[in-house]
Amino acid sequence: MINNITPRTAKPDELTSLLRTDLPDLGEIRVSVVETSPDRSGEADTLTRYLNQIARWPRLGAEEELRLGRLIKAGKDADGNLTPAGQVAFEELVNRNLRLPYHAAKQMRVPREEMMELVGAGNVALLAAGRDFDADLGHRFSTYAFWGIRSAVMRELNFLRRTVRLPRNLHEQLSKLRKAEAALIQKLGREPEEEEVAAFLVCSPEKIIELRSYQQHSQSLDAPLGEESETTFGDTLKDDDATTPAAHAEAADFKDALREVLAQLTPRELEVTRLRHGLDGEELTLDAIGQLQGVSRERIRQIEAAALRKLHLGIRR
Template identity: 30%
Template sequence: MTAVAAPSRSDETVRLFTLRSAAGSADERAEIEDQLIRLNMAVAVDATRRFRGRGIATEDLEQVAYVGLVKAVKGFDPDRGHDFLSFAIPTIRGEVRRHFRDLGWSVRPPRSIQEAQTKIIACEGELYQQLGRAPRPSEIAEHLGIDRELVVEALGASGCFAPASLDAPSHEGEEDPISRRLGYSDEGFDLAEARAVLAPVLAKLSRREQLIVEMRFFRGCTQAQIGEAIGVTQMQVSRLLTRLMARMREELQVELVA
């Protein structure tokens, strides 16, 4: 007698959502949703892997991921024709990012970035289900009615979470702390080398652009300080720097190839 293979998680998820659509009562619908949640708990745990080791306990991350999974199950509309995972994963990760935004920052980004992150987290799941894929920054910007560059900055502001202690062991099973492996860096040498490499590129910039680069990367000035010096807002400085870096990168590649 040939054994019948158990249905895959994906197939069983589709079957349960079909049953939920035909549910005759709120209690029946709730029971099916509970089965869907238990069936996909491993998916929620797997979605937290990229966030581990950033200062929040793994157990806490998993609990937050389960909250995201519950929201995904309750909010998913199978009639739109997309796979459940294409909606669940961004919903779960959005919930985890929201948790980091509220509790995990050691250095908080500007309020405009935080507010943009909140809006992006709220709309990502919806856009995933509409498009059947990850939304592009331009699509998020159009959906929210905000600048694309602000969306890019908000998506990129993921490095300010709680840092690892320098007194922690370098590797598991070792006693030497990370701090003992840190070498001394002569900042003056690095700056001189950077100036020499970038000299041909900097020569092609306007005086204003040269000042922006000088203040930001050689003097260590903040964007707010640069804005005050050249008479623009901090956000405008951020945009100018983004464009400048793109131009300089292209020019540098040309110089290196020539």
């Protein structure tokens, strides 16, 4: 839960962290976390504590929400950063909408031990929605924020479901890494370097490099077994729940939509995207792609940013 705003029904010394779910402080966004039990035996208690604590924050009425939204909009400097007054309004808006990520996660009907993973992903999206909310457009914050939160929750669920399970402690570390990278991308407006992520998580850059190597090489169920093979790793696993014809049709529709989105990219944008995100194999750094393309690291970053904007708009359509 974001600190420095005390809900009307809670005692200040009882306000344990909620929003950060396994993340350290987000700079000017002061958040903390409900710690999870290393052996997962206390997961139910963790979820119960989370629900009890967010319940202490009263729901916002329409007029209060409009007031906070306008304070946030007015409380930004020329660079778009929140002023102290804007920060206070932002924190109250977010804290009093912490139910939204839980409701989005609950719809996924996951085991309790995975619930906080999904809630954490939703909370990162909640932060982004709180910063961008424009109350004067006439819609409620919950309507504006919920679909972004739900998308983040579904992406996290997709990660949990579509990769071969790693040891629990390593899986938790990779989860922290993903959330830290997402928070830093939101804060910095670009992909963070190893040193920045290491400072954020209070660990060594070597540890981040090690985790990213696991992240890159954890075998996706959709990854081909060889460069010229159409057989995927998932095809070699026993399928206890055979895919229905409807699911096959849905998958085909998704692939068609994906092709349409990718077709919007220029040849260079497509090439940078393929190399940067490992669509053909290993993910490359900005420096490595710059050397291949004969341009600077910053130019590759600009090309990647332009491609991601096009992809984001295409997916939203």
